[in-house]
Every structure is written in structure tokens, then in C-alpha cells.
Amino acid sequence: MKTVIIAGGQGTRIASVNSEIPKAMIPICGKPIIEHEVEMAKRQGFTDFLFIIGYLGDQIEAYFGDGSRFGVHIDYFHETQPLGTAGALGLLRDQLTEDFFVFYGDTIMDIDMQRMVDYHKAKQADATLFLHPNDHPYDSDLVDLDAEGRIRAFYHKPHPEGFVAHNIVNAALFIFAPSVLEHIELGVKCHIEKHVLPRCMEAGKALYGYVTAEYIKDMGTPERYYSVSEDVEKGKVARLNACHKxxxxxxxxxxxxxxxxxxxxxxxxxxxxxxxxxxxxxxxxxxxxxxxxxxxxxxxxxxxxxxxxxxxxxxxxxxxxxxxxxxxxxxxxxxxxxxxxxxxxxxxxxxxxxxxxxxxxxxxxxxxxxxxxxxxxxxxxxxxxxxxxxxxxxxxxxxxxxxxxxxxxxxxxxxxxxxxxxxxxx
Ligand SMILES: [Zn+2]
Structure with a gap:
């Protein structure tokens, strides 16, 4: 099963590195974030990657090459113009002919990938979303599931006053069947959450929510950089993998x-x-x-x-x-x-x-x-x-x-x- 890592998007400047780097290359505990992702997947036997890179992507390709140095295989798709989180996926239909994982390149996590695959297969889902509760649902986009875990609705913030819902939030990690790609217009900028998933819903595709308590955080603010680094260092990220009791x-x-x-x-x-x-x-x-x-x-x-x-x-x-x-x-x-x-x-x-x-x-x-x-x-x-x-x-x-x-x-x-x-x- 392939893992697509979306690592286009903006660059960032951080104190420890003197030039602009892609977010995916921000070092956490001495290693780029995206390398943590590659290692995690490789450890679980997922060794086939497709990196979507854009602005500053050359730095990623120079670092990883074909992946052999890391014991994996990596193909690249170069975005010549920014296509949003999903635009490039639409152009990859020929390569994505089986179910595949989608990660963002700036996410620190440690998840039991096979467990999510098993869920996705058991549900015969077209798309499975990695979900969790958070500590500020009132200003988060929320996902509504039925008792079987099928997604009934997406509620986007801001929520109306008196809004009542389950606390289930999209953590931005997915398994997609190739049929999802039919809902991406070719060569047009578009986003997974904003465009592709709502279109899939409307088309009656089977979207399921996989709710877990595993560690997953994207690299948002500078404060997050320090707390995430500490969590990796202290072993919290690895410890919360669902494979551990x-x-x-x-x-x-x-x-x-x-x-x-x-x-x-x-x-x-x-x-x-x-x-x-x-x-x-x-x-x-x-x-x-x-x-x-x-x-x-x-x-x-x-x-x-x-x-x-x-x-x-x-x-x-x-x-x-x-x-x-x-x-x-x-x-x-x-x-x-x-x-x-x-x-x-x-x-x-x-x-x-x-x-x-x-x-x-x-x-x-x-x-x-x-x-x-x-x-x-x-x-x-x-x-x-x-x-x-x-x-x-x-x-x-x-x-x-x-x-x-x-x-x-x-x-x-x-x-x-x-x-x-x-x-x-x-
Ligand atoms: Zn009973």
C-alpha cells in the first residue's frame, strides 16, 4: 500500500536553520518531520512512498533521493503551480490505482497503520478519516458519525450559538480508495477537507471515521514546536501508538x-x-x-x-x-x-x-x-x-x-x- 505525503505548500524560517526550508524539513529531535513519518511507516512495513513537493521541494528530494538510503522507495510529483492539498492527487490517478494513505508532511505522529487499514477494509470504505476528540471543539471543524462509524455530516466552524455535537475532529490523515480521485477536478486548485470530502459525501461515497487516541499534531505555531519536540524526546509520541496497551x-x-x-x-x-x-x-x-x-x-x-x-x-x-x-x-x-x-x-x-x-x-x-x-x-x-x-x-x-x-x-x-x-x- 502506497503512502502519499503532501509536502508542498509554504516554506518556513526557524531559528536553528538560517534559510527558508519546507515545513516538512523542520528538524524535530535532529531529524526532519517527514523523516519521522518515513521511519514510522517503514517500521510497519509500508515502504512505498509518493511525495508531492512544490516550492522548496528540491531540498526534500536532495535529502531523500530515491529513498534507498532509508530502506524505502520514493517517487516524486513536482507541483509546478500550487494545487492545494488535493489538486496534485487528481493528476496521479495512473499511479494511485489501489487504496493509499495520505499524510501531510508537517505532522508529528506515531500511529498503528495496519490497525487503520483493517478498519478501512472491514467497513469497505471509500475514504477513512483519522479522527479524535480535542480540547476546543467549540471552535473546531467537527465530524458527525453514526453508530457504525459512517460519517453523516461535516460541521464547519464557526458554529452557531447553542450548537450541540459530538466532540470528534478531523486530524488530517486519510486512507483513500482510487474512487475518491474521481471527485478532483484536473489541474484546478482544491483542498481535501473543503472540496473533495464534501463532494464524496454528496455522491454517496462511504466515508468512515476512525477514532483513536494516538498522538498526532501538525506543526502549527512556534510554541507547538517546543511541546512537540518534548513529546518526541520523552517518548510520549511513540508510547501512545495503539499497538501499546x-x-x-x-x-x-x-x-x-x-x-x-x-x-x-x-x-x-x-x-x-x-x-x-x-x-x-x-x-x-x-x-x-x-x-x-x-x-x-x-x-x-x-x-x-x-x-x-x-x-x-x-x-x-x-x-x-x-x-x-x-x-x-x-x-x-x-x-x-x-x-x-x-x-x-x-x-x-x-x-x-x-x-x-x-x-x-x-x-x-x-x-x-x-x-x-x-x-x-x-x-x-x-x-x-x-x-x-x-x-x-x-x-x-x-x-x-x-x-x-x-x-x-x-x-x-x-x-x-x-x-x-x-x-x-x-
Ligand atoms: Zn445491556
């Missing part, structure tokens, strides 16, 4: 994150408990994943539909996002074991393996997120949560229902006085 903090929803209301079934009832967003923000800054596991018998009791429950979760993610916090995933159990009420939905009135205290949701998350359960926690406000944690093999923590800062205190309890996580190497 990560610990998680599982969180109950009602009474822990949001105020418990008896059988919450309306978006307006979703209100955060003070301190909850700050607690989740602390989790986000650590290596722990923040994963919500919640019993929602409101479905079985027919008090709300799946769509309404989804809106309630959008509201929660929106409120958390306003305070720069996000969850990595949410699992809910729609079932309830006691049947016999006239209004209920019979198909969900069953004894399942996901309703807490059963460990089903936690075990499914462990599988899907490669979680190190021995280092993980379950924070909840009921015996059911505690027992679910024990059943799943994580350490349970019981907090008081609806109590201000209870979640925050519980999370802080996992840290020492200097704010370092007590668990080893976190």
Missing part, C-alpha cells in the same frame, strides 16, 4: 459526571456536576483514557429513543468541551431485565452481559482500545459500578452521588502532591 479510567455517567436526575431522558436535563470537567481534563493530560460506561434503561423503558440518547451524549460532550475536557469513548447498556410494563420495548427487556454490575461494557472497551486493565480504574457512585469494576479486573473507586468535586477529588487522589500520577510511568 494503555490504562483507562472508566467513569459512570449519572451522579458522577452529570447531575443524577431520575431516568434522565431529555437533553435539557444534562448538566455537569461542578469539578467533573476539571477531573476529566486531568485524565486527558495523562496517559489514561477517559471512557464512560453507563446503564441507560431509558431505552428499554421506552422513555427515549437511541437518537434522543445520542443527543444527550452530544450535550454532555459539548458541555465538557466548553471546559476543555473530552471523553475518548462512551459505552451504554440500553437493556433492562424486568419486563411486564405496557410501554416498554420488549427487545431490550432482556438479561444482557453489558448492564453493570456485569463487566460487558468494560471488557468490550478493553478489546477495542487495547486497555491495560490491571492499571485501570472504575469510578462510580453505586455498588453496581464497584462490582462491575471488580468483575472486569480494574480497581473500583466509589464516590458520593451528585457531590461537587467528588470526581475531581477521586482523580487527584490518584496523583501525588506534585501532580504526578502515582501509578508507575504515567
Amino acid at each position: 494503555r490504562p483507562a479510567i472508566f467513569l459512570d455517567r449519572d451522579g458522577v459526571i452529570n447531575k443524577e436526575v431520575n431516568l434522565l431522558n431529555k437533553e435539557e436535563q444534562m448538566e455537569l456536576i461542578p469539578g467533573a470537567a476539571e477531573a476529566i481534563r486531568l485524565i486527558n493530560k495523562s496517559d489514561y483514557l477517559a471512557i464512560v460506561v453507563t446503564n441507560q434503561p431509558v431505552i428499554a423503558r421506552n422513555l427515549c429513543t437511541f437518537e434522543e440518547l445520542d443527543r444527550i451524549h452530544m450535550k454532555m460532550e459539548t458541555l465538557l468541551g466548553q471546559e476543555h475536557a473530552y471523553i475518548n469513548a462512551l459505552y451504554f447498556c440500553p437493556h433492562h431485565p424486568d419486563s411486564g410494563y405496557p410501554e416498554e420495548r420488549k427487545e431490550y427487556k432482556i438479561k444482557c452481559d453489558c448492564r453493570k454490575p456485569a463487566p460487558g461494557m468494560l471488557l468490550r472497551a478493553a478489546e477495542e482500545w487495547n486497555i491495560d486493565m490491571a492499571k485501570s480504574y472504575m469510578i462510580g457512585d453505586s455498588d453496581r459500578d464497584v462490582q462491575a469494576g471488580i468483575n472486569a479486573g480494574v480497581k473500583p473507586i466509589l464516590i458520593e452521588t451528585n457531590k461537587e468535586n467528588a470526581l475531581l477529588d477521586a482523580v487527584k487522589e490518584l496523583m501525588d502532591e506534585s501532580g504526578k500520577w502515582k501509578a508507575e510511568r504515567l
